[in-house]
Amino acid sequence: MFKKLTLSLILASTLLFLGCSDNDTTKDANSMVSANEYILTSLDKKQYIVKKEGSGFVLKGAQGKVIIFDIFATWCPPCRGAATHLSSLQKKYKDDLIIIGISIEDKIIDSKLQDFRQKYDATYTLVNSDQNRRLADTIVNELKLGERYPIPIMALYKDGKYINHYIGTIEEELIENDIKLALEK
Secondary structure (H helix, E strand, C coil): CHHHHHHHHHHHHHHHHHHCCCCCCCCCHHHHCCCCEEEEEECCCCEEEEEEECCEEEECCCCCCEEEEEEECCCCHHHHHHHHHHHHHHHHCCCCEEEEEEECCCCCCHHHHHHHHHHCCCCCEEECCCCHHHHHHHHHHHCCCCCCCCCCEEEEEECCEEEEEEECCCCHHHHHHHHHHHHCC
């Protein structure tokens, strides 16, 4: 009898404490992802899941495609210049290439990114998420560019395999050459 009572009290106490924990189960998706996973939200509210695998990065649902992570800021003149070239490449390789513009500006409002898109013809995906800076820093860390890195940085991957990266102003033809090599075209 005493054993049953003790066991019942332990079970009831455990359930009580678990039920009264301060864990918030209504956290948003970004706070529940693993350290190697990033959920990015585009201006059109589409979500992109990027996962770090080894020293590379994989975009969910983009197998066989070249991914360019464009790390930029709206106030950066070389970043503004790169937007037109990246849009041209996105249009040309629309079935084989996904470009994701990752702004490093903290708490930037969507309308500022929309203005950047319109003014500089940035017709590729621009993301605005609390995961932007964390992903940008992780990519830059893998590229061994230091904590205080220059922008723009364009990092190319295919199926998680690193292809190449560029810092600053770069000719569109050089990026296109790497895209062709990665796609074996």
